Amino acid sequence: MSQRPTVVPPKHPRESLLREERLPHIWCSGCGIGTALNCFIGALEKSGLPLDKVVIVSGIGCTGRAAGYIRLDSFHTTHGRAIPFATGLRLANPELKVVIFSGDGDLIAIGGNHFIHAARRNIDMTVVCVNNFNYGMTGGQVGPTTPAMAKTATSPYGNSEHPFNLPYLAAASGAVYVARWTTLHVRRLERSLTEALLKEGFSFVEVISPCPTYFDRMNRLGEGLDMMKFYRESSEIVHGLDPRKVDIDLGGKIIVGKFIDIEKPTYLDFQREIQARMEGEPS
Amino acid sequence: MSEGILRGEFFMSGDIACAEGALSAGCRFFAGYPITPATEIAERMAERMPRVGGVYIQMEDEIASMNAVLGASWGGLRAMTATSGPGFSLMMENLGLGIMTETPCVLVNVQRGGPSTGLPTLVGQGDMMQARWGTHGVYEIIALSPTSPQEFFDLTVRAFNLAEKYRTPVLVMADEIVGHMTERVVIPEEVPYFPRRKPNFPPGDHSSFQPGEDLIPPMANAGEGYHIHVTGLTHDERGYPATDEVTQERLVRRLVEKIRGHKKDIIMLEEKGVEGAEVIVCSYGISARVGLWAVELARREGIKAGMLKLLTVWPFPEERIREVASKVKAFVVPEINYGQIALEVERAACGRAEVIPVNHMGGGLYEPEDILKAIRKAAR
Numbered sequence: 161m162s163q164r165p166t167v168v169p170p171k172h173p174r175e176s177l178l179r180e181e182r183l184p185h186i187w188c189s190g191c192g193i194g195t196a197l198n199c200f201i202g203a204l205e206k207s208g209l210p211l212d213k214v215v216i217v218s219g220i221g222c223t224g225r226a227a228g229y230i231r232l233d234s235f236h237t238t239h240g241r242a243i244p245f246a247t248g249l250r251l252a253n254p255e256l257k258v259v260i261f262s263g264d265g266d267l268i269a270i271g272g273n274h275f276i277h278a279a280r281r282n283i284d285m286t287v288v289c290v291n292n293f294n295y296g297m298t299g300g301q302v303g304p305t306t307p308a309m310a311k312t313a314t315s316p317y318g319n320s321e322h323p324f325n326l327p328y329l330a331a332a333s334g335a336v337y338v339a340r341w342t343t344l345h346v347r348r349l350e351r352s353l354t355e356a357l358l359k360e361g362f363s364f365v366e367v368i369s370p371c372p373t374y375f376d377r378m379n380r381l382g383e384g385l386d387m388m389k390f391y392r393e394s395s396e397i398v399h400g401l402d403p404r405k406v407d408i409d410l411g412g413k414i415i416v417g418k419f420i421d422i423e424k425p426t427y428l429d430f431q432r433e434i435q436a437r438m439e440g441e442p443s
Numbered sequence: 444m445s446e447g448i449l450r451g452e453f454f455m456s457g458d459i460a461c462a463e464g465a466l467s468a469g470c471r472f473f474a475g476y477p478i479t480p481a482t483e484i485a486e487r488m489a490e491r492m493p494r495v496g497g498v499y500i501q502m503e504d505e506i507a508s509m510n511a512v513l514g515a516s517w518g519g520l521r522a523m524t525a526t527s528g529p530g531f532s533l534m535m536e537n538l539g540l541g542i543m544t545e546t547p548c549v550l551v552n553v554q555r556g557g558p559s560t561g562l563p564t565l566v567g568q569g570d571m572m573q574a575r576w577g578t579h580g581v582y583e584i585i586a587l588s589p590t591s592p593q594e595f596f597d598l599t600v601r602a603f604n605l606a607e608k609y610r611t612p613v614l615v616m617a618d619e620i621v622g623h624m625t626e627r628v629v630i631p632e633e634v635p636y637f638p639r640r641k642p643n644f645p646p647g648d649h650s651s652f653q654p655g656e657d658l659i660p661p662m663a664n665a666g667e668g669y670h671i672h673v674t675g676l677t678h679d680e681r682g683y684p685a686t687d688e689v690t691q692e693r694l695v696r697r698l699v700e701k702i703r704g705h706k707k708d709i710i711m712l713e714e715k716g717v718e719g720a721e722v723i724v725c726s727y728g729i730s731a732r733v734g735l736w737a738v739e740l741a742r743r744e745g746i747k748a749g750m751l752k753l754l755t756v757w758p759f760p761e762e763r764i765r766e767v768a769s770k771v772k773a774f775v776v777p778e779i780n781y782g783q784i785a786l787e788v789e790r791a792a793c794g795r796a797e798v799i800p801v802n803h804m805g806g807g808l809y810e811p812e813d814i815l816k817a818i819r820k821a822a823r
Binding site: 212217227231234235241243244252255274277438 | 471472493494498500506508510518522536540664665667668670674675676683
């Protein structure tokens with residue numbers, strides 16, 4: 161019997177920030193969450209943030225599992241509650257940079273109220289929302305971002321609801337940084353994530369992602385690779401566009417880019433001002 | 444750390460005493476949502492937190508409040524929230540997350556009449572079983588119940604220490620009357636302080652849920668370099684999800700046993716005239732105060748009555764109740780609900796003594812005479 165050669169598997173290029181002992185991950189072939197996570201790790205490295213002070217918080221769902229794969233302090237909370245949990249972390253220890261990495265159903269349906277209030281308060285946090293237009297973890301049900309008329313497991317004849325336009329929602333709620341990319345735009349996404357990480361206040365990045373197992377299959381959009389072709393053909397970069405104009409229709413054009421990048425006092429800025437005033441007063 | 448902390452004698456309401464108890468215990472984070480009759484705790488915290496270097500934040504609802512408290516605890520602060528029935532219901536979801544992730548924190552419920560919106564401004568004690576069973580799944584909980592502003596202060600301090608000692612959320616189950624009554628409260632120079640159980644291994648190790656012999660794991664905070672992973676999923680000692688029956692058995696059994704195994708340390712009872720008594724009034728919160736008066740009246744009539752006050756309601760002191768049950772004729776259990784803790788007393792008494800509930804649906808209080816009638820009946 162011939163001896164088998166010892167095969168040393170190559171290290172994952174993002175090894176330093178992945179919990180390799182937890183791989184393989186749960187995501188399907190062709191899914192975009194891994195790409196989004198890869199860009200996020202790249203952004204983290206570029207940002208120069210002290211990694212021991214970066215905390216990632218997720219809710220529940222396919223994207224919610226990201227917290228379990230990244231070698232940072234990481235919290236996998238209850239469905240929709242990543243943002244208020246992160247609010248507590250951030251205010252308790254202002255040294256921490258808090259990132260929420262979760263999906264559209266988690267952040268915008270069950271967690272929608274927390275999302276708008278955190279944006280309104282302008283709490284220092286970066287919210288990365290991977291939007292695959294449906295609930296993947298539970299088998300592809302309709303959600304708050306599902307385009308009108310799209311088919312899902314719970315809209316088998318077509319969705320009769322309007323979806324949220326996430327950049328518009330974030331901007332209207334008070335976010336100081338709003339961008340959207342697809343998982344085709346890896347370099348631009350990484351750059352946006354870096355900017356978002358370094359931005360003071362509530363920053364929001366939407367990542368449009370394929371869901372070949374459910375949404376794309378049920379709507380006959382094709383495999384992961386077909387989705388990349390689709391993104392290339394149907395996406396258009398328009399920086400600074402009024403986010404009211406970036407709605408997504410099924411099979412229609414996807415406007416991407418950085419829409420909002422403004423300065424506004426954060427929650428902690430106001431707190432510091434109040435503290436300074438109090439110190440000037442007799443108690 | 445102690446700058447801005449009150450010391451000495453005060454005349455204050457239960458709600459204010461609770462807030463001051465928390466501050467004395469080192470609480471530096473409060474997240475809440477206005478709700479009668481617990482609002483005074485939030486208002487006091489909003490005023491006091493900035494003066495002791497702490498954080499007050501009013502969240503968008505009680506779900507968010509409970510989550511912010513959990514996050515703040517992992518951020519390294521002693522954290523609490525305070526609410527009443529409707530908010531308590533909303534907090535159940537993440538009370539479960541706190542139990543599963545072994546997050547020390549304190550949740551105060553100043554109970555009012557329910558169900559639903561019920562009686563916002565009036566007393567109730569209808570959430571006692573919700574405290575025990577309100578979040579889904581298998582678990583054990585610690586719940587304390589004060590009968591006066593002084594006890595509201597003392598038990599809030601104790602709640603913080605138990606939370607750290609056993610790495611779990613602790614409930615303080617007060618009620619509207621105790622929350623709003625104003626009495627003398629003595630704040631001591633120093634209160635007991637159980638510090639967070641920190642890991643004795645260097646950062647970089649990934650055993651954030653490796654328990655010691657007492658079944659309680661040490662806790663690294665976020666930002667300390669341990670790269671902890673914390674999940675509400677069933678998890679192994681590294682904190683990683685492991686959703687199988689073997690891990691579930693090991694984890695959930697430990698979560699329950701770490702509390703049950705330390706009942707002697709956790710349970711606080713106050714007994715009066717129990718030895719030689721024939722009838723015991725067993726109660727908690729404001730009902731225990733009326734009960735105590737009824738015991739006095741009964742003794743004046745020559746009835747051998749005693750009082751067993753439950754300062755700790757959960758875990759339930761079943762061993763002591765059983766012991767007493769074999770020596771007495773009956774327990775009288777007054778409470779402002781249709782009989783919740785009375786069922787526990789009955790279970791613990793194992794048929795050795797009769798259990799007579801005295802019930803009030805809320806919005807008011809029984810007269811001592813109502814309890815006295817039950818004592819007389821039991822003594823006959």
